[in-house]
Amino acid sequence: MQRMLISALLFALLAAPALLSPWGLSQITFVAIYIVAGTGLMLLAGSAGQLSLCHAAFIGVGAYAEALLHARGWPLPLSLAAAALLAGATGVLAAWPVRKLSGIYLAIGTFSFGFIAQEIFARWETVTGGNAGRVVAPLDPHLLYGLAVAAALGALWLFGRLQASRFGRALLALREDATAADMLGVAIPRLKTLAFTVAAALGGLAGGLYAHQIRFVSPEQFDWVMSIELLMMLVIGGLGTRAGIVFGAVFLIALPQAIALLRDTLGWTTPPAGIELFAFGFVLVLVLRWAPAGLAGGLGKSSSL
Amino acid sequence: METTLTLAIAGIATGCVYALVALGFVLIWKCTEVVNFAHGELMMLGGFTGFGLVTIGWPWPLALAGAALACALFGLLAERVVLRPLLGQPHIPIVMTTLGLGFMLKGAVTMVPGAGVETHALPTPFAGQAVSLAGNPVAADHLLVIGVTLALGLMLYGFFYYTPLGKALRATAQNTRGAQLVGIPLARMQAWAWTLAAALAAVAGVLLAPLTFVHAHMGLIGLKALPAAVIGGFGSIPGAVAGGLLLGLVESFAGFHAPDGVKDVAAHVLVLAVLLLRPAGLFGRPQENA
Numbered sequence: 001m002q003r004m005l006i007s008a009l010l011f012a013l014l015a016a017p018a019l020l021s022p023w024g025l026s027q028i029t030f031v032a033i034y035i036v037a038g039t040g041l042m043l044l045a046g047s048a049g050q051l052s053l054c055h056a057a058f059i060g061v062g063a064y065a066e067a068l069l070h071a072r073g074w075p076l077p078l079s080l081a082a083a084a085l086l087a088g089a090t091g092v093l094a095a096w097p098v099r100k101l102s103g104i105y106l107a108i109g110t111f112s113f114g115f116i117a118q119e120i121f122a123r124w125e126t127v128t129g130g131n132a133g134r135v136v137a138p139l140d141p142h143l144l145y146g147l148a149v150a151a152a153l154g155a156l157w158l159f160g161r162l163q164a165s166r167f168g169r170a171l172l173a174l175r176e177d178a179t180a181a182d183m184l185g186v187a188i189p190r191l192k193t194l195a196f197t198v199a200a201a202l203g204g205l206a207g208g209l210y211a212h213q214i215r216f217v218s219p220e221q222f223d224w225v226m227s228i229e230l231l232m233m234l235v236i237g238g239l240g241t242r243a244g245i246v247f248g249a250v251f252l253i254a255l256p257q258a259i260a261l262l263r264d265t266l267g268w269t270t271p272p273a274g275i276e277l278f279a280f281g282f283v284l285v286l287v288l289r290w291a292p293a294g295l296a297g298g299l300g301k302s303s304s305l
Numbered sequence: 306m307e308t309t310l311t312l313a314i315a316g317i318a319t320g321c322v323y324a325l326v327a328l329g330f331v332l333i334w335k336c337t338e339v340v341n342f343a344h345g346e347l348m349m350l351g352g353f354t355g356f357g358l359v360t361i362g363w364p365w366p367l368a369l370a371g372a373a374l375a376c377a378l379f380g381l382l383a384e385r386v387v388l389r390p391l392l393g394q395p396h397i398p399i400v401m402t403t404l405g406l407g408f409m410l411k412g413a414v415t416m417v418p419g420a421g422v423e424t425h426a427l428p429t430p431f432a433g434q435a436v437s438l439a440g441n442p443v444a445a446d447h448l449l450v451i452g453v454t455l456a457l458g459l460m461l462y463g464f465f466y467y468t469p470l471g472k473a474l475r476a477t478a479q480n481t482r483g484a485q486l487v488g489i490p491l492a493r494m495q496a497w498a499w500t501l502a503a504a505l506a507a508v509a510g511v512l513l514a515p516l517t518f519v520h521a522h523m524g525l526i527g528l529k530a531l532p533a534a535v536i537g538g539f540g541s542i543p544g545a546v547a548g549g550l551l552l553g554l555v556e557s558f559a560g561f562h563a564p565d566g567v568k569d570v571a572a573h574v575l576v577l578a579v580l581l582l583r584p585a586g587l588f589g590r591p592q593e594n595a
Binding site: 045049051097098101103104105107108109111112113115116119122123228231232235239273274275276277278279280281282283284285288289292 | 340387390391395396397398400401402404405406407408409410411412413414415416421422531532535539565566569570572573574576577580581
């Protein structure tokens with residue numbers, strides 16, 4: 001049954017460019033990009049139980065790298081790979097002060113790292129264009145769609161492979177009991193650094209695609225709200241599971257549309273930004289209270305965490 | 306014009322606001338083991354409540370008290386309805402719940418027609434006046450903020466050290482299980498911790514208004530309580546106050562002497578340095594990382 005569903009979904013993704021309007025296609029591209037970014041964060045927050053609050057910084061590094069390299073005429077595969085690598089290096093940097101910390105200390109350390117990164121985006125004007133931002137050349141929408149969907153499928157495949165690997169089992173051990181993992185010979189600081197690197201590289205790849213999708217990069221896009229939204233998306237989707245990444249990304253993209261629809265139907269005049277924020281927070285609180293396993297886990301089941 | 310004393314007073318004034326927010330933040334953490342990422346938004350709610358009360362004609366001191374009372378009630382409600390059911394869960398669901406609560410608060414305030422998305426001035430009775438202190442010009446607003454914080458600090462000291470409820474709260478903060486064993490009702494203490502912390506955040510919000518105005522993004526400033534708390538040694542109440550003051554001073558001097566942008570990241574650079582070099586904080590004792 002599940003196999004049939006997935007096959008049908010893949011087929012639909014192949015047929016989508018021929019059937020959907022440009023707007024519909026761009027929505028799927030968005031979902032795919034958020035799946036790539038979410039997969040990276042899921043490794044940290046879901047598999048390893050590490051509350052990283054600076055994922056937007058990695059996405060930002062990838063986005064700026066792609067914006068710069070693409071403008072210099074680098075071929076797309078090379079520039080996207082460079083974006084991922086550069087973001088991965090940023091991940092090493094982010095992990096360094098917090099690699100020996102855990103729990104809430106790690107959360108606050110990454111929170112601060114995210115702020116510093118955003119400030120650097122805003123101040124390093126020769127590279128980033130500062131607060132004025134930087135325009136990114138658009139790609140052919142079909143090409144971008146193909147790249148994003150391929151990257152999302154690749155990321156999800158990688159997530160499954162990693163979960164079954166020694167690395168993935170070490171992450172789970174770290175989440176369940178750090179002391180026991182340590183006793184069993186898991187080198188925790190190195191493991192955390194590696195997890196941040198992989199997570200950041202995926203974030204960077206997502207950022208590279210995001211830059212082309214938005215066609216504009218500026219510091220305030222990569223603020224802490226984006227980091228939090230990604231985490232919220234994973235929790236609402238279902239923390240620790242592959243399906244959770246997909247459900248969460250679809251939810252994140254569908255929520256503003258649903259609210260826009262509701263506004264039009266009911267004729268509300270209040271600004272949409274507040275309603276979105278409120279609805280997002282409200283759904284999150286409800287999910288955590290009543291369905292901690294998220295949309296992928298179903299109602300009432302408790303989380304695996 | 307900007308003398309060292311002027312900068313120091315401005316820094317202490319901002320630091321007082323950070324300290325008030327950090328104090329409540331640490332109180333909640335110590336009594337309930339909840340790291341409240343919505344604390345900045347509670348402060349924002351306090352700022353807006355104060356602004357609303359002044360707008361309908363309340364005098365400033367009454368508006369300050371009103372905002373504190375309203376937010377205290379909100380804190381009580383939030384603890385009872387949203388957070389108590391989650392007690393005992395791992396930190397990720399709890400932190401995420403407070404983040405969700407923060408989104409809801411910010412979203413709700415932004416939805417208020419005509420008020421939520423604007424920036425408002427909330428003038429104190431001494432707005433715009435300057436006082437000469439040993440020949441240095443000092444903004445009267447800054448002195449007011451410091452004065453109110455000092456008075457509040459004295460009241461809190463009296464409360465925490467001389468009243469049964471304050472002592473019980475301190476006991477709960479120091480050792481939750483020990484407090485339970487000697488018969489202190491934990492659930493009631495946790496409700497009190499949220500009530501008190503929310504009231505302090507609201508006072509901070511109203512006091513911050515003359516320094517930065519009232520707007521929907523002021524929660525971000527309140528979130529500097531996190532760096533303040535970490536710098537002071539996460540979980541130490543006097544440490545939170547000291548961390549807040551230190552942060553205010555560093556920002557004030559960095560804003561004047563250092564290049565643009567240093568002021569904004571100073572708090573976060575300090576946090577990373579403290580986490581690297583002295584994870585127990587400047588004033589805390591080494592302990593197992595939670």
